[in-house]
Amino acid sequence: MAKVKTKSSLVLGRVVQAIPTLIGVIVVAFLLTRALPGDPAVYFAGPAATAESIEQVRVALGLDKSMPEQFLIYCRDLMTGNLGESISTGQPVLSDVMSRLPASLELTLTALLLSIGVALPLGILAATQPGTWIDHLCRLIVTAGVSLPVFFTGLLLVYVLYYLLGIAPSPLGRLDFIYLSPPQVTGFYVFDALIAGDAETALAALRQLVLPAMTLGLFTLAPIARMTRAAMLQALGSEFIRTARAAGLGWTKVLFAYALRNALLPIVTTLGMVFSFMLGANVLVEKVFAWPGIGSYAVEALVVSDYAAVQGFVLTMAILFVTINLLIDLAYTAIDPRVGFDG
Amino acid sequence: MKHTEIAIDPFAASVAPEPAPAPDAGPPLRPHGAPAGRPSLSLARHLVYVLKSNPMTLVASVLFVVMLLAAVFGPVLAPYNPLKSEAAAALQPPSFSHWFGTDDLGRDVFSRVLVATRLDLTIALAAVAISFVLGSIVGSLAGYYGGWIDKITGRIIDTIMAFPLFVLAMGIVAALGNSVENIVYATAIVNLPFYARMARAEVNVRRDAGFVQAAKLSGNTDLRALATQIFPNALPPMMVQISLNLGWAILNAAGLSFIGLGVNPPTPEWGIMVAEGARFIVSGEWWLALLPGAVLMLAVFTFNMLGDGLRDLVDPRQRT
Numbered sequence: 177m178a179k180v181k182t183k184s185s186l187v188l189g190r191v192v193q194a195i196p197t198l199i200g201v202i203v204v205a206f207l208l209t210r211a212l213p214g215d216p217a218v219y220f221a222g223p224a225a226t227a228e229s230i231e232q233v234r235v236a237l238g239l240d241k242s243m244p245e246q247f248l249i250y251c252r253d254l255m256t257g258n259l260g261e262s263i264s265t266g267q268p269v270l271s272d273v274m275s276r277l278p279a280s281l282e283l284t285l286t287a288l289l290l291s292i293g294v295a296l297p298l299g300i301l302a303a304t305q306p307g308t309w310i311d312h313l314c315r316l317i318v319t320a321g322v323s324l325p326v327f328f329t330g331l332l333l334v335y336v337l338y339y340l341l342g343i344a345p346s347p348l349g350r351l352d353f354i355y356l357s358p359p360q361v362t363g364f365y366v367f368d369a370l371i372a373g374d375a376e377t378a379l380a381a382l383r384q385l386v387l388p389a390m391t392l393g394l395f396t397l398a399p400i401a402r403m404t405r406a407a408m409l410q411a412l413g414s415e416f417i418r419t420a421r422a423a424g425l426g427w428t429k430v431l432f433a434y435a436l437r438n439a440l441l442p443i444v445t446t447l448g449m450v451f452s453f454m455l456g457a458n459v460l461v462e463k464v465f466a467w468p469g470i471g472s473y474a475v476e477a478l479v480v481s482d483y484a485a486v487q488g489f490v491l492t493m494a495i496l497f498v499t500i501n502l503l504i505d506l507a508y509t510a511i512d513p514r515v516g517f518d519g
Numbered sequence: 520m521k522h523t524e525i526a527i528d529p530f531a532a533s534v535a536p537e538p539a540p541a542p543d544a545g546p547p548l549r550p551h552g553a554p555a556g557r558p559s560l561s562l563a564r565h566l567v568y569v570l571k572s573n574p575m576t577l578v579a580s581v582l583f584v585v586m587l588l589a590a591v592f593g594p595v596l597a598p599y600n601p602l603k604s605e606a607a608a609a610l611q612p613p614s615f616s617h618w619f620g621t622d623d624l625g626r627d628v629f630s631r632v633l634v635a636t637r638l639d640l641t642i643a644l645a646a647v648a649i650s651f652v653l654g655s656i657v658g659s660l661a662g663y664y665g666g667w668i669d670k671i672t673g674r675i676i677d678t679i680m681a682f683p684l685f686v687l688a689m690g691i692v693a694a695l696g697n698s699v700e701n702i703v704y705a706t707a708i709v710n711l712p713f714y715a716r717m718a719r720a721e722v723n724v725r726r727d728a729g730f731v732q733a734a735k736l737s738g739n740t741d742l743r744a745l746a747t748q749i750f751p752n753a754l755p756p757m758m759v760q761i762s763l764n765l766g767w768a769i770l771n772a773a774g775l776s777f778i779g780l781g782v783n784p785p786t787p788e789w790g791i792m793v794a795e796g797a798r799f800i801v802s803g804e805w806w807l808a809l810l811p812g813a814v815l816m817l818a819v820f821t822f823n824m825l826g827d828g829l830r831d832l833v834d835p836r837q838r839t
Binding site for chain 2: 201203208209320322323324325326327328332334346347453454455456457459460463464483487490494498501
């Protein structure tokens, strides 16, 4: 009973710790919106503005007030979910971002599952058989993987799998135009189509997903495989493994129940950093594959200097990332009961 | 890669435990890797050993020299004018006269890639230099004095790290304005935490070391002891970080220009060349995007391998 209590207080403590980070993120996001080149009022008033209308816009945007006041207004707007309006789509930024977020999440999560699915076994095999071909393969992938520009791998895959071999569908968006998008339930096309009982659309959506997910997955393969190998090597070399082996436990049990469980902690730690790079690389992958997620939304907004949209995107990504890190930290407790949050 | 824990690239940085001061063995009195006795001779021997045991380092060194030469002499060596279009020779595949083929305007891709080397390396070097200098200063002060300096800088660094780094760089460039300089600043800000954290950790371990106390007893001020006694000892691991970070800085800058930030179209730059060539991939003109992309990859690979080799040289204990 006492143990449960300490654990829940640990969880609570970690959640509280995320608050200053979140405040920092909001301050930075605010500063970014106020660091616009030139006078934002002139910019938002449009090209045909007179001095009078610029002044009107300045008052309307609250830009005539002091910085702290502006910050409070900004926070109040955030509370109500008001991120401003996108100039290019004419919609509130929040609704734009929300409608495009599922596409990005579908891509990112599929890629993550894909790369964990390959990286974990690869790292474990490389650690259990050092010096063999699988170890060398792991080393090669890990070294080459960190050097690959994600947009280069994406284009290479398109060239080989779409143009040369014709296996992959055309790299444009989430569904071929001959299909209708399934009625939205989860926002993930594959699941939505399955829920609607439309296997053909589900398959088509899955086929569209394969190339971008592979591209993004290849990018994250390297850090995960590398950390898995290193952590497994360290765990396998420790005394409790020798003891377990000496006590006559089976190899499988030693490997998975003893070594892997202990190696999971550093691997999960890497995941935080992997996510940071993944959310960035996501933007590039979405551009390559014309994937209609928030990354390509931000890129389109950047091109036409749609600042509210870009800043809304940056803030959304940061909040997403803070949340993910929080979840990862909380996952520690599940994996390793010894972990304390402020140790 | 063979290395496990010490911060060698952004991925590992978050994992790297800050080296705790060893309770019994005092902090190293000599710079990392400089062995006792005749340092220069044994360092040279060690260099030969490192190069022999890891031939990739040698390959990377050669590539690095080639890249430097291309950056310096690129515009002179380029067989064609990188900006001159020639409609008659548009979209030609790689041939003897056009090694990397020509683009949709008939410009020679090889010349453009060659000339772009200078711009890409300059952006990366400038960004890394800024983050190294600022990060070292901030991190050293935080590591030496602790207290409120440490708390405030730590908080700022945590806030930077709370953003997905590429996304933050995008936001910074969007806010400061779309120019090459701002790409440099954005990349520098995003890289700052790695240097600051490393400098903080390295300085913190040595702040009470014997040689520092000796320097202070002989009349040096805190700042002087920090700058002349402690910081030089923190340099070797920082150099490794620089080399590994350069590759990442190039990737970051090329990524930003790939999405249309910074460099403007006629200027040859690797990222923008890949972006411009991307729409020809589906019709089979692969050389436009893939060859500049391959050169970019090679550059990043070179810096990563060089960083690995440098680490083996500086601190062989970090090999696993």
